[in-house]
Amino acid sequence: MRIVGIDLGTTNSLIAYMDGQTPRVIAGRGDRAMVPSVVAMTDNGLIVGDPAKEHLVRNPAHTVYSVKRFMGKGLADVADELKYFPYTLSEQGGVIRIKVGEKTYSPPQISAMILKELKQRAEVVLHEEISKAVITVPAYFNDSQRQATKDAGTIAGLDVVRIINEPTAAALAYGLQQRTQGTIAVYDLGGGTFDISILKLKDGIFEVLSTNGNTHLGGDDFDHVVAEVILKDVRAKHSLDLEKYDEAMQAVRLEAERTKICLSDEQTATAVIDLPDGTGTYRKDFSRDQLEALTGELVERTLGPCRQALKDAGLQPSDIDEVILVGGSTRMPLVRRRVQALFSKVPHSELNPDEVVALGAAVQAGILSGGTQGMLLLDVTPLSLGIETIGGVMSTLIRRNTTIPSSTKEMFTTYADGQTGVDIHILQGERELVKDNRSLARFRLKVPPLPAGVPRIEVTFLIDANGILNVTARDIRTKQSQSLEVKPSYGLTDDEVERMIGDSFKFAADDLKARQLIEARTEADAILTATDKALKRGNHLIRAEELATIRAALSALEAAKKTDDHRAIRARIAETEQATHHLAEVLMDDSLKQALQNKKLSELP
């Protein structure tokens, strides 16, 4: 069974496969391999990718982009960046919900729509059904974010056989394609996230020594900085607050992105915005120096994690043999200069930084299916895992940068006689106090009623090769394992995922049907009202049998409107239009005559 590799990006997504021993990305129409991670829910159905991107400005409230920023998060986590998102967000069960029209979607559901598009694209090119995939995530993604990504795959009908880290995927692609060896640093600055990973490549083993990053720093943030300048300037020059216009905000954001990209090759670029309500066109010139001054601080923020990763690997910058650049944002000359200065090495970018992660995912797919031999990736967990102990302090069980799979056992007992449960709160993070770390999940251990301290329940915390936590418990006295109901703090429950899988199949068909019905009824209403009006004005202008035909058509349309059959409604609309055609002409002539009568000759054109 073939396994594909998918890079599910903030801005763009790609799908790749192994063609023999060579990973290849799959291009869609127009030979473009990148699918913009944009989903538009239009009147004509669900649209994903390039065509959806066009809807960002036309129909922002129904077009979802950068959904990766919401994966595995609660509403409070994204409060400071809601300004650019035109859709309404809410939270339910610790999961963000995105309201589009009358429906709400969880981020994994939106991501699933992108995955389905990629899956279909691969099926068309490879002429086979695709059901298994390796999906990449930022190395610094926490457990909730990884689980959300896995859920997205499940909802899309994909068996996610492995979640792998984006920078390590890139390393796999370089290792296979460029025969890279030695100690390497992968600097991955994408649309929404930043990762740094230090690896040792030796004899086909890709051993990750350390990883660090920021899951909330990427190209989007660079765009926002440029957009802010435009917004402020428009306010000053035109006394116009564009933040009040959803469409204009998206136009500004996209133009900021285009200007930024342009400045990677050119020294100057002009941002052009059509101002709302036809008040004209706004232009602003940007120089590369200006962009670099604006974004310097953001680039600087990537260097701290780089130093920490080096420190955790026990290395100095001079110990790094090669530096690899990944992600579209590494095309910025400023980024390249900073990275080069930090490692004192000219960074590599032989493989297309937009495609290399997907290629690496395909290589990992090849390893898993047995087709690619001799290579093995040994990755690490990016964040320390622990549990809450007395006094709101986190007790670390598995430290960050531990090679996965990794497991640890903890023994739990009771404090009170007859106590029947022990509550366990699982956390991820590097800080001392529970409140400063990320809550992952909670569960309750069932304990037989016994004197305090007698029960002995052994809990195994295992981080699997996906970097996802699995918890199991066993009563040492009875040797019985118990099933745990682990409640995620920021994730969908299994039941919710199940329901969403069902929904996703129905959605596509149902959504379209429902929309077509609503549209047909709306149109029928418009015709009925218009014809009614026309008859009042013009019934004396037409013959009796024509009037009867029109009345018959109208009642047939009224009847059809009450059914759920949009095709029947459409047919009756067409018949009504046919029947009223002559009436419309007659009315037109009549109103023209009246108009002429009411005007002086000199006023006529």
Next chain:
Amino acid sequence: MDYGHDTTNKRTELQMARSMCWHCQSEVTGEYYCGQCVKVQPLSKELDYFTYLGLPRLLTIDTAALETKYYELSRSFHPDFFQNKTETEQQISLGNSALLNTAYRTLKDPIQRAEYLLNLEAGSAKDIRNSPPADLFEEILELQEDLEAFRSASSARDANETTRYRTKLLADREHLDQRQQAMDAKLAGLFTKWDTIQSRAPQPDALRPQKDDVLKEMRELLSNRTYLRSILNDLVATLEGGHADRRH
């Protein structure tokens, strides 16, 4: 203090006891795979890390050999290679890999290696210290006072006092770093001492009194070192104005 030898012997026995294939019930002759049905076998949880990674129970190790063995075993057990196997085999691969990773991480780091050896040979790694060791008492006390003064000066935004105490803390840090280096040198000496005795008498019971003397000294030293490390971490965190990182 009691250094029971039972643990070591029990471990060896249990390791020998693992001999029946979970799948075909035939006797397992190979190390990690059944000789009959070639199914992967779960590693005994009692298998000690040295044996697992093919190393003698010494404190000075051949790190290149350790890495080679680790890579070799990773290629045998990693879940990547069990994708198309049964659920049971996948679970075994996961368990074996997790154990392998822990074993490798433990033996690669000299301090963790020593603590692990102590645990194997003498039951517990070290005493958890809550008070400073006697020969560090004065210095730690002074450091605590300096830390306190530095924190209150910086929260009162008294620039002069802050600078004064920062300079003092930097000197303290240098001094404690030297103390740690001295400890590490002493520890290296104990490593050699252990290795010499152990190479001469690898049997658990042979030269037991001599072994126990070295272990006792090592336990004391490791406890002091851990205490010193946590003080140093706290000091570095205060100086950098960041949050205490609990890694050592």
